[in-house]
Amino acid sequence: MEQKLRESEAYYKAIFEYSGTAIAILDEEGSIAMANSPCESMFGVTTDEVCGKKSWAEFVAEDQREIVKAKYRERMIGSNRLPSCYEVPIVTRDSSIRHVIMNVVSIQQTGKTVVSFTDITDRKQDHEELQKAYRQLQEMQAQLVHSARLAVVGQLASGVAHEIRNPLAIIIQSVDYLQSLLSSEPEVEAVQMIREASWRADKIVKDLLRLSGQSTFTLTKSDIRPLVEEVLVLISGQLKCTKIKIVTQYEEDLPDVRIDVNQMKQALINMVMNSIDAIMPLGEGTIMITAERNGQEKVRLVIADTGTGISDDLLDRIFDPFFTTKRKEKSVGLGLSTAQHIIERHNGRIRAEHNQGKGLRLVVDLPAVRN
Ligand SMILES: Nc1ncnc2c1ncn2[C@@H]1O[C@H](COP(=O)(O)OP(=O)(O)OP(=O)(O)O)[C@@H](O)[C@H]1O
Ligand SMILES: [Mg+2]
Known part of the structure; x- marks a missing residue:
């Protein structure tokens, strides 16, 4: 009989140790009573360090710890509302986070719980x-x-x-x-x-x-700031007798860009003219133009206005050729597609997004010239 018991114990111990899955047995308080060796490699601690000393919740990432503890308590009072499997972020000894799927099974009448962990x-x-x-x-x-x-x-x-x-x-x-x-x-x-x-x-x-x-397309190494200023002079006539304010903000140490000056001017005019059109119905507003470094490789130009803006469903269409929401006799719907084409010809990118508050923001990234 004793021999049989010993054999059975060895048999279950082998399954516990060599199943290839990290398994821990928790007592009524949630402390780790037993842990197998895969747990050591998963959590970066030896089983001796944790067995009988540590609550398993200490391994759960701090922001999730209370939620997981509450679930454990609920399970301990016999709730069967909870799933037996859930994902938990675990903090290992070197403070890295591992995402594991925990499978929790209560052992009837013993108050103990078997938890297996799968690292995903x-x-x-x-x-x-x-x-x-x-x-x-x-x-x-x-x-x-x-x-x-x-x-x-x-x-x-x-x-x-x-x-x-x-x-x-x-x-x-x-x-x-x-x-x-x-x-x-x-x-x-x-x-x-x-x-x-x-x-x-x-x-x-x-x-x-x-x-x-x-x-024609001729590239020259240029500073974008004077170009913006030139555009503002060109459109200043449009701003007379309006309550539209233009604010510029330039980073001091801005790299040059390689551009076709006339084409880039045209792209900028198209963008700023749209901002003016969008503010006009409101009577007053601001156009904010900023030029700054975007990492080492790019110069970012942002044209943000406090105009009417555009609805979510139309935002994706504003770069489409011939898309316009303006009075037909005045507008063709080629302003932004032209601007986009010019910018992409410079290996740049343009995107439109809602401006915080109200209005529209165009974000233009151009490759910076390395000095
Ligand atoms: N700053 C902006 N605020 C709100 N809507 C804008 C803005 N810029 C563009 N749009 C929307 O995108 C549409 C397309 O702009 P786009 O410049 O291509 O054409 P358009 O201004 O209508 O005509 P045009 O060919 O004369 O420029 C506009 O009709 C408008 O609905
Ligand atoms: Mg336009």
């Missing part, structure tokens, strides 16, 4: 990395779709635009001449309407050509 830290990390890679893939796919759409616009633009520009130039010249000959009101007004419509058509053609990358 690496699995969790792999999963997070996979998710990150998936997000990057989705972003790249969106970018590809965007590029494909631009390519179609580009093909259309370069084909049609050149054909239209020549007759348009003749119309504009002739209208200017006609206007100088006329003196009576209704005729002058009619010719003025033709003039404005021709200018608008010319603007669309120019925007399309810029968008399709047909315009």
Whole structure:
């Protein structure tokens, strides 16, 4: 009989020790009564150090400790509402966090509990990395779709635009001449309407050509700050008689960027003009322009306004060619797609987000020139 008992004990001890799973037996208070050797490698402590001395809750990460203790107490008073399996962050001796799945089983009538631990830290990390890679893939796919759409616009633009520009130039010249000959009101007004419509058509053609990358592109090493100032002078006429304030904030030690000055100016004008349009309906507001370093490699330009902003569902569409929410006769919907195209041609990035408080923020990152 005794022999049989000894054999059975050895048998269960072998299962306990060599199952490959970290297992601990807890007493009524939650102190560790027994722990097998896989627990040593998981928690970084020897079984002698913990057995009979430590509450297992000491290994739980501090912010989760009380929750886990409460669950344990509830289980001890016989609650069967709790799942037997749950994830817990564990702090090991070297203070690193491991994520483990705990499987808790009460041993009937003894008040003791068997807990087994499965370390899922690496699995969790792999999963997070996979998710990150998936997000990057989705972003790249969106970018590809965007590029494909631009390519179609580009093909259309370069084909049609050149054909239209020549007759348009003749119309504009002739209208200017006609206007100088006329003196009576209704005729002058009619010719003025033709003039404005021709200018608008010319603007669309120019925007399309810029968008399709047909315009010239010459890069020079430049400081972005004077360029912003130049743009502000250019649009100052639009701000007269308005209550729109422009505030600029530049980091002192800002690296240069390599840009096509005229194109970048155009991109900035398009962005700031949109901010003005968005503030106008409110009567007053501020446009904040900041230029700062973004890490070692980038210069970040932010144009933030306190205008009307845009709803969540339209935020994704504002860079789409021909997307506009403005009165059609005034706007084409090419301002931001042109700006985006210009920035991407500089190997930069642009994104739009809601401004804290109200309005819209455009965040532009341009590659910095290494000194
Ligand atoms: N700062 C802003 N605040 C709120 N909405 C904006 C802002 N900038 C752009 N938008 C939205 O994005 C749309 C697209 O802007 P985009 O500049 O491409 O075209 P547009 O201003 O309508 O016309 P245009 O071709 O004359 O620039 C705008 O019609 C507007 O709805
Ligand atoms: Mg615009």
